[in-house]
Amino acid sequence: MKRKPAEYYGYKYDIPLDEFFQFGVSVDCVIFGYKEGKVYILLIRRGAKPYEDQWALPGDLIYPKENLEDGAKRILIELTGLQDVFMEQLGAFSEVDRHTLGRVITVGYFAMNHLDKFNPKAQSWVKELSWVELTEVPQLAFDHNDIYDNALRKLRNYLKSDKPIGFELLPEKFTLLEYLNMVEYVLGEKLDKANFRKRLLAADFLVPLNERQKNVNHRPAKLYKVNQIKLFEK
Amino acid sequence: MKRKPAEYYGYKYDIPLDEFFQFGVSVDCVIFGYKEGKVYILLIRRGAKPYEDQWALPGDLIYPKENLEDGAKRILIELTGLQDVFMEQLGAFSEVDRHTLGRVITVGYFAMNHLDKFNPKAQSWVKELSWVELTEVPQLAFDHNDIYDNALRKLRNYLKSDKPIGFELLPEKFTLLEYLNMVEYVLGEKLDKANFRKRLLAADFLVPLNERQKNVNHRPAKLYKVNQIKLFEK
DNA sequence: CCAAAAGTGTTCATTCTACACCCATGG
DNA sequence: CCATGGGTGTAGAATGAACACTTTTGG
Incomplete structure (x- = not known):
């Protein structure tokens, strides 16, 4: 994109206008994934x-x-x-010295999905790719720990809110207890099973299916799926 | 800031690295102000x-x-x-064609204060400066209406939340009804006076002063100020 | 029958909502 | 005395927390 000279626009800055146009802009994604009772984020080795x-x-x-x-x-x-996939912006991170390559502002993004569907594939620019449990997130490059903290706070708020976005993490069909266990895992605290069920069903986001768990050595639980329309309305 | 050549970093992009470093970054502020029962935002004429x-x-x-x-x-x-002043980031706005000067990403900011203290002064780069009532916000340049909508949503959420940040808008000393009127103005709906008082006082953010309104032709209301410490703790 | 998890019901305390009513001041 | 807003009390509904209990499956 070619720019006209600064005079054209009437700007009066104390440094040449070109120096304002030397920023790089990046995005960094906090991608949450769920599988078999545990929640992970996707990390790369640079x-x-x-x-x-x-x-x-x-x-x-x-x-x-x-x-x-x-x-x-x-x-x-x-x-x-x-x-x-469900995605949402987390905000911009802009400390002057956050990137050694030049002046780079980054914007965090937040995504969620269940891990059953796919195998992540490392690209050429990535040495290694790994799903890391929330409890095991190491020290990260740049200010990425800040971005992650931000995302985790947001996820927790969603799980506690009236609009439980966390369904995105679950497989298409799930039991109420599976959802409860996921929420407890992320929040790091135990919740009352009975009250949890009642509140969740009252919120009317779930559709009971005519299907139950199989091959479990206890009473099989009913399966549910998300009522996307109701969730969207909220 | 001088950059080393792209090869040094091991990046392999399909266009020269320099072309990634041609962004401008701006901030745009939604500054809410309150005076005598009405809430305004500060706008400039470019x-x-x-x-x-x-x-x-x-x-x-x-x-x-x-x-x-x-x-x-x-x-x-x-x-x-x-x-x-209380300030908070609203997020980044990045449509490719949002600015004709070049590729400019903007980040919205949100601020609040009461208008009693100061007279805004136009800078050389501004033709006119004006506090505009929330109900009268016109069509704005760029994507600024989006940013404003975002800010208004945030303000409303704050006023409804357990942590009523809206105190920032009020003068140092205020009556409960003055606060209620401001909230009603912003939310665009009437609230129950008695319940509002109870919830507010129970939240314990306010300190009653040994002072009352003067020269009003009705029972003078008690004045309150914010307990900044309690507000911060929440 | 037992173990284990699914699923329900009940009680009590807390909070929310609606609304009636009394109070203090200036004129 | 009245008009005006300031300020309080209460009853009933709705919600939330704690916890005991019943149900259904596999083995």
Whole structure:
């Protein structure tokens, strides 16, 4: 995109206008995944400087003709093949010295899905890719721990809220207890089973299926799925 | 900030790395102000292209060595003289064609204060400055209406939440009814006076003063101030 | 029959809501 | 005395927390 000289626009800055246009912009994604009772985030081992070989959130510079959301979706698809996933912006992180490559502002994104569907594939620019349990998240490159903390806070708020977005983490069919266990895992606290069931069913986001668990050595639980429409209305 | 050549970092992009570093980054502030029962936001009439002469949120490109928060504070101080005001990030707005000057990503900021203290002063780059009632916000330049909508939603959530941040809007000493009227104005709905008082006082954010209204032709109301410490703890 | 998890019911305390009513001041 | 807003009390409904209990399956 060619720019006209600063005088045209009437700007009067104390440094040349060009120096304002030297920022890089990146997105970094906190991708939560759930499988068999545990919640993970997707981390990469960096294959490029700076912080080469260190663990980091998956992220990338966005292209000159790309907006942030498309950038975030691109990363998600490249690494996981996932499309049409719940995604939300976390905010911008902009400390002057956060990136050694130059002045780079990053915007965090938050995504959720269950892990049953896919095998993440490392791209050329990534040395290693791994789902890491929430309790095991190591020190990360850049300010990525800040971004992660932000995302975890948001996830917890969602799980506690009237609009339990956390369903996105579960497989299509799930039991109420499976959902409860996931919530307890993320919140790090025990909740009352009976009250949890009642509140959840009263909220009317779930549709009971004519299906039950199989091959369990106890009374099989009823399976539910999400009523996407009701969830969206809230 | 000088950058090393792309090869040094091991990046392999399909376009030269320099093209990633041509973004401008700006902040735009939604500054809420309260006076005598009404809530306003501060708007400027632009003195530079693009959108010259149109109404817009006050904002500016951030400097190469400045982070977003400092940029937002700078704008607030330049236009209003206000320092140490409650501020919060709203998120990034990044549509590719949102700015004709070049590729500019903007980050919205949210601030609140009461208007009794100060007279905003237009800077050289601003043709006109005005406090506009919430109900009268016109069409704005760029995507500024989106940013404003976002901010208003946030303000409403705050006023409804357990942590009523809206105190920032009020003068140092205020009556409960004054606060109620402000909340009703912003939410656009009537609330029950008795229940509002009870909930507010139970939340324990307010300190009653040994002072009452003067020269009113009805029973004078007790004045309160905010217990900043309690508010911070929540 | 037992173990284990599914699922229900009941009680009590707390909070919310609606609304009636009394109080203090200026004029 | 009245008008005006300030300020309180209460009853009933709704919600939430704690916990005991019943049900259904596999083995």
